[in-house]
Amino acid sequence: xxxxxxxxxxxxxxNFGPVVCVLGLIAFILTNTSFPDRVNRCFIYxxxxxxxxxxxxxxxxxxxxxxxxxxxxxxxxxxxYVLRPALLFLLTIITSRYQKRKNLLFGIPLIICSVISIIxxxxxxxxxxxxFSKDNVYIRGPFGYFSHxxxxxxxxxxxxxxxxxxxxxxxxxxVLVIMEIAGCISAILVHFFGYDxxxxxxxxxxxxxxxxxxxxxxxxxxxxxxxxxxxxxxLEINRLINYPxxxxxxxxxxxxxxxxxxxxxxxxxxxxTVTIEMVKHFSKYASLYRTGGDEFMAVFKKTDIALxxxxxxxxxxxxxxxxxxxxxxxxxxxPGDDIEKIINLCDKQMYTNKAKLKQxxxxxKI
Numbered sequence: 001x002x003x004x005x006x007x008x009x010x011x012x013x014x015n016f017g018p019v020v021c022v023l024g025l026i027a028f029i030l031t032n033t034s035f036p037d038r039v040n041r042c043f044i045y046x047x048x049x050x051x052x053x054x055x056x057x058x059x060x061x062x063x064x065x066x067x068x069x070x071x072x073x074x075x076x077x078x079x080x081y082v083l084r085p086a087l088l089f090l091l092t093i094i095t096s097r098y099q100k101r102k103n104l105l106f107g108i109p110l111i112i113c114s115v116i117s118i119i120x121x122x123x124x125x126x127x128x129x130x131x132f133s134k135d136n137v138y139i140r141g142p143f144g145y146f147s148h149x150x151x152x153x154x155x156x157x158x159x160x161x162x163x164x165x166x167x168x169x170x171x172x173x174x175v176l177v178i179m180e181i182a183g184c185i186s187a188i189l190v191h192f193f194g195y196d197x198x199x200x201x202x203x204x205x206x207x208x209x210x211x212x213x214x215x216x217x218x219x220x221x222x223x224x225x226x227x228x229x230x231x232x233x234x235l236e237i238n239r240l241i242n243y244p245x246x247x248x249x250x251x252x253x254x255x256x257x258x259x260x261x262x263x264x265x266x267x268x269x270x271x272x273t274v275t276i277e278m279v280k281h282f283s284k285y286a287s288l289y290r291t292g293g294d295e296f297m298a299v300f301k302k303t304d305i306a307l308x309x310x311x312x313x314x315x316x317x318x319x320x321x322x323x324x325x326x327x328x329x330x331x332x333x334x335p336g337d338d339i340e341k342i343i344n345l346c347d348k349q350m351y352t353n354k355a356k357l358k359q360x361x362x363x364x365k366i
Contacts, residue, residue, distance in 0.1 A: 011058045014197035018204040034218045053083045069132035078117040081147040088154030095161035167283040168226040179206040222290040225275040233289040248298040249346035253325040255294040281315040327354030
């Protein structure tokens, strides 16, 4: 009786907070339309998996303290082996949201792991992944580490995609690395020191933090290009007001014409095409902002004008192979300068360049 009461008390104390957080997150997701449906669905599935993992870990803890193995002990172990890599797999889907090609083959190992785990629950399959002795001691089978390897694989996948997204969001990779380091530390504490439930608590906290981190990015970034918005541009230059920098003003030529004659889908295609080139040529050196419909700014902390000129020339040459043109103007800021005058100087040079590009296009048509 004391064992049962103490076990239930520990389970409630350890899981009440995480369960409340997950239920609150579900309510928030269902009322939030800021994310694409695909991302929202993944977060809902993650929340469901977290609730199931809470039940699984509670069963594992309770039935693991009995002097003999039970079927529920097998169910708890098998479901835990599936749910942990499943959580990381869902995270890979979220982190790969910028990628055009989705590699669905990465889901096959999870299916295999699920099949092996389910088989190991029943008497005919016990020992393949795990089993328990008569006195309820865990015995690892030949596939006992398959779920662990799979979890590591999906963890590396999330880091891989976050690195690929680095040009769009330089902070997300750092957030995910911190999350996974915390997860690794808590897994070590569970495995070697018997800190039950700490891994679940860390996972719930990490998912909650990651969701709200992505939510803050929505209000900082343009939905079409993922560039930071106008407000972030002015916050950034005010933050750097005591440091030298180079500002680059860019403007897409003829966006109104594309929208009026070919439709807004064609206009969106033009914007996406030129921003991909901006990322390719400038993101290594600068932060990129969409400050208006066809207006963009880049803030370079490097103050080598020759380098900026070289990058701009390469950028405009790449666009010359397409039907799109982007006018550019840049100027160097030194501490003490009037930042608005520097921005106006960039715009003035940009409009001069815009006229030049239109004239060149006119000659080509002739």
